[in-house]
Amino acid sequence: MNNPIKIAVDAMGGENSPKKIIKGIKIHYNNSNNIFYNIFGDKILIDPLIKNENLPEKNYKIFNTKNHIKDEDSPLSAAKKGKDTSMWLSIESLKNNESDAIVSAGNTGALFVIAKLNLKMIEKIDKPALSALWPNKNGMNIVLDLGANIECNEKNLVDFSLMGSALHKSLFEEEEAKVAILNIGSEEIKGNNTIKNTYQILNEKKNPLFEFKGYIEGNHIMNGDVNVIVTDGFTGNIALKTAEGTANFITSELKSAMNSSILGKLSAILNLKNLKKFKNKLDPRLYNGAILLGLDKPVIKSHGSTDEIGFANSLKVCEKIIKGNLIDKIKKNII
């Protein structure tokens, strides 16, 4: 048997932690094999939860931590005074090669600052990028950057294309990575200089890891014609959150339309099965797990407000990234 995959888990971040974290670990454990969890957090809280879930002792180790970073801490103050926290120590276990990847549902800014302080950048990558899964008609997009870098140059965007493709190939090995740059038009002349220069570089220097498909407009993100969408962190953050807000708006309008009369209620009951199918397809827990790319170890951020199912999915992302050799894929394909 191979060595197990070792995942460092910050058990103290996000809502309802550590309960949802431990439950999430159990769900993930049931659906995978040969995983070892290095769990960082308050042992007094965690021990009974793990006993309750019957997680086999050979599959985990608890590292008792006295402190944890709160959502309201600023990234810098968290980094300064956070060395005894569950987040810091779980990242440190990557630095010390005790874990292969880390997941936290805690403070996003703090996670990234502490990760950058403790881990090395991959050689020739200038800036890390925050990436996430975004559904499209045929499967999943990887979109990056989602907020790590407000301003990006063409070198950064080219790096993001490579890293996003490596991530897509790690998660969905059967599929070809197809990269597009998010822009306000599809013609070559559209956009600012950074975007136009990126277009030129990607168009001229082919990369074996992906096919370059040019520009994509916001309304085509979910069409499924491409699956890696590259943009600066400001634009990406606005796009992702706008999509989220639009989805919430529509589903809440739909809900109130369905409930606004007895007829609506009746048919809502009749339609339960199909509505459930619809809801499942749009369930944000399926896409839970933002990935910080560019560091030489995988750092995964779970949504703070997700539940155990969402957290289990971000553990799955971790597992796939390690099995898919994400970091090697990036290193081997840097031009």
Added chain:
Amino acid sequence: MNNPIKIAVDAMGGENSPKKIIKGIKIHYNNSNNIFYNIFGDKILIDPLIKNENLPEKNYKIFNTKNHIKDEDSPLSAAKKGKDTSMWLSIESLKNNESDAIVSAGNTGALFVIAKLNLKMIEKIDKPALSALWPNKNGMNIVLDLGANIECNEKNLVDFSLMGSALHKSLFEEEEAKVAILNIGSEEIKGNNTIKNTYQILNEKKNPLFEFKGYIEGNHIMNGDVNVIVTDGFTGNIALKTAEGTANFITSELKSAMNSSILGKLSAILNLKNLKKFKNKLDPRLYNGAILLGLDKPVIKSHGSTDEIGFANSLKVCEKIIKGNLIDKIKKNII
């Protein structure tokens, strides 16, 4: 009786024109009073359509034009060789004070270039902005810029706040205008320098036309806490189109979920009324009409693919803008 409001209508732009244009005029005519339409286009096509709609002769004049700008024309080539087109001549009728506003469903880029060539900028406004209506939980947002300016400085964003508020007050006179800047976080320190400087200016210099509410993130655009959302043209275009794409994705997923079984079909029939309510609320024809702000006459762009109902709504936007004295509101409140 007051002088009628005179609207210049480019009858040749967009899909199914001039048919949908003339039908749209009739719908608008039926729902308003004291409007005069200056209709620019091919008289041979337009005459029988107008006869068919029984539009009273005292309410319109047809200006026969031999040529029209096509969707595939580049803005610059359209501007160069377009002087005998329905679009150019309808804009020229604003310049000559023969019309109070213009609507076209034609080539967007050409419309803006020709409008800028023929009309003056409002004094002290440096750049025109493209604005549109975007639904929120409580009513309507005005969002700008949506693509006229890829890069904006703080002066531009301050101007957009003023112009967007003037537009909101013209369209929804009962409501207070509440401005927010689109950003990637709600704390004062977030965003790039242009955004932070704009925040400072708007926070310090109160404008009687609107209340400044700080930053807004993409996922809160539709919450209804503010109603004028200011951003540069690149970000605004991406946000609007991403929202559009997300809405299309969800409604098409919903449709296929509703039809995927006999039970689904049955309940879809039962639910027709509520689904219709829902659909109506999200009907893009309701929000049809992008407004180019900053010129000293109102220029309104209808979506090219809308139908007569959508076109009638953009005529309604025209009418409200003129009745609401949009241009005066902007001029009076420039700081």
